[in-house]
Amino acid sequence: MTHQIELSGVNKYYGAYHALRDIDLKIKKGSFVALVGPSGCGKSTLLRSLAGLETISAGDLVIAGERMNNVPPRKRDLAMVFQSYALYPHMTVEQNLTYSLRIRGMKKAETKKAAEEVAATTGLSNLLHRYPRELSGGQRQRVAMSRAIIRNPKAFLFDEPLSNLDAALRVHMRKEIRTLHDRLGATSVYVTHDQIEAMTMADHVVVMRQGVIEQQGAPLDLYDRPVNKFVAGFIGSPAMNFIPALPGPDGRSLILDLGTQQVVTLDRPVPQVSKLIVGLRPEHLRIVPDHDAMLRLPVAVVESTGSTTYITSATVPEISVVVGERQTLSHGQVIGLSFDPRHLHLFDQETEQRIDAERA
Numbered sequence: 634m635t636h637q638i639e640l641s642g643v644n645k646y647y648g649a650y651h652a653l654r655d656i657d658l659k660i661k662k663g664s665f666v667a668l669v670g671p672s673g674c675g676k677s678t679l680l681r682s683l684a685g686l687e688t689i690s691a692g693d694l695v696i697a698g699e700r701m702n703n704v705p706p707r708k709r710d711l712a713m714v715f716q717s718y719a720l721y722p723h724m725t726v727e728q729n730l731t732y733s734l735r736i737r738g739m740k741k742a743e744t745k746k747a748a749e750e751v752a753a754t755t756g757l758s759n760l761l762h763r764y765p766r767e768l769s770g771g772q773r774q775r776v777a778m779s780r781a782i783i784r785n786p787k788a789f790l791f792d793e794p795l796s797n798l799d800a801a802l803r804v805h806m807r808k809e810i811r812t813l814h815d816r817l818g819a820t821s822v823y824v825t826h827d828q829i830e831a832m833t834m835a836d837h838v839v840v841m842r843q844g845v846i847e848q849q850g851a852p853l854d855l856y857d858r859p860v861n862k863f864v865a866g867f868i869g870s871p872a873m874n875f876i877p878a879l880p881g882p883d884g885r886s887l888i889l890d891l892g893t894q895q896v897v898t899l900d901r902p903v904p905q906v907s908k909l910i911v912g913l914r915p916e917h918l919r920i921v922p923d924h925d926a927m928l929r930l931p932v933a934v935v936e937s938t939g940s941t942t943y944i945t946s947a948t949v950p951e952i953s954v955v956v957g958e959r960q961t962l963s964h965g966q967v968i969g970l971s972f973d974p975r976h977l978h979l980f981d982q983e984t985e986q987r988i989d990a991e992r993a
């Protein structure tokens with residue numbers, strides 16, 4: 634069996650509110666899947682439905698080949714890791730780790746051995762006798778994960794586990810969770826609203842909006858070929874620039890509306906849709922001498938972090954540009970920009986769906 638978890642036609646209502654709409658999702662054994670989307674899109678509801686903390690209203694949920702729609706959470710054999718670590722404060726790390734084994738009647742000697750084994754994997758061997766209040770945020774997070782690992786579940790379900798941690802620790806824990814996942818050969822489902830977290834940790838990213846899966850696939854496939862304007866704007870940081878445009882009369886150019894009109898000529902036919910949106914990622918724009926420029930924009934703001942310069946144009950819509958080199962630019966100065974036409978994305982302004990030039 635290659636799929637550890639399969640959802641087909643899953644719908645969830647909270648009263649009249651339709652929180653999950655026709656969800657089809659297949660999660661391969663051993664894969665790391667991230668559910669990502671803005672607040673309220675339904676990602677926690679989906680995760681909680683897998684865990685059995687919510688009952689689905691329609692559709693099928695199959696885990697390791699068994700239909701699980703009405704199976705209670707403890708019989709699903711999944712382990713949930715929350716952002717609030719939910720550790721028992723009056724228990725040591727070892728007692729926290731072995732609690733679930735003890736209530737199932739496992740002998741003391743065996744639970745001790747199991748705790749030591751897991752602690753060796755997660756780097757907690759020296760901390761087994763401490764209480765949660767004696768641990769750092771990262772260590773508590775590791776205890777929470779170890780407590781899930783010790784149960785040897787069919788899959789790990791993570792609900793925004795890193796959102797309480799500071800930025801540096803979050804980056805560190807990202808790597809730690811991914812390394813653990815690889816070492817254990819586990820199946821993991823990870824909820825986050827942070828697209829960078831999703832892109833860097835997961836093999837398969839599921840982008841949700843208003844209870845619907847908008848797109849799913851390998852992280853870089855979503856970046857390279859977003860199916861609509863929503864996914865295009867959600868994946869990538871800083872966000873993709875969107876410019877209203879009309880097809881030019883020669884069939885190979887676009888008339889961009891940046892307050893003033895600017896015409897760019899492409900290497901391919903432009904789809905003859907009455908109104909388009911052009912998508913250009915900030916990192917795909919280059920500053921070039923005026924005679925090579927495809928676009929000319931006045932500069933509004935220049936911010937430099939040392940390694941990277943962020944430029945914002947004084948146009949409507951604003952255009953963001955990210956370059957590696959340092960720039961000495963002044964407010965109001967006009968810069969020439971160029972880009973590889975392969976990096977240009979086109980969307981129908983009406984439907985906001987991607988349009989491919991080949992289909993024109």
Ligand SMILES: Nc1ncnc2c1ncn2[C@@H]1O[C@H](COP(=O)(O)OP(=O)(O)OP(=O)(O)O)[C@@H](O)[C@H]1O
Nearest residue numbers: 647650652670671672673674675676677678679826
């Ligand atoms: N028990 C409930 N009763 C009614 N509506 C609910 C309930 N739980 C969640 N919802 C609604 O369902 C929608 C999806 O909620 P969910 O918690 O899954 O979103 P989310 O994507 O995880 O958001 P966040 O990132 O803010 O946690 C929201 O509009 C929420 O208000």
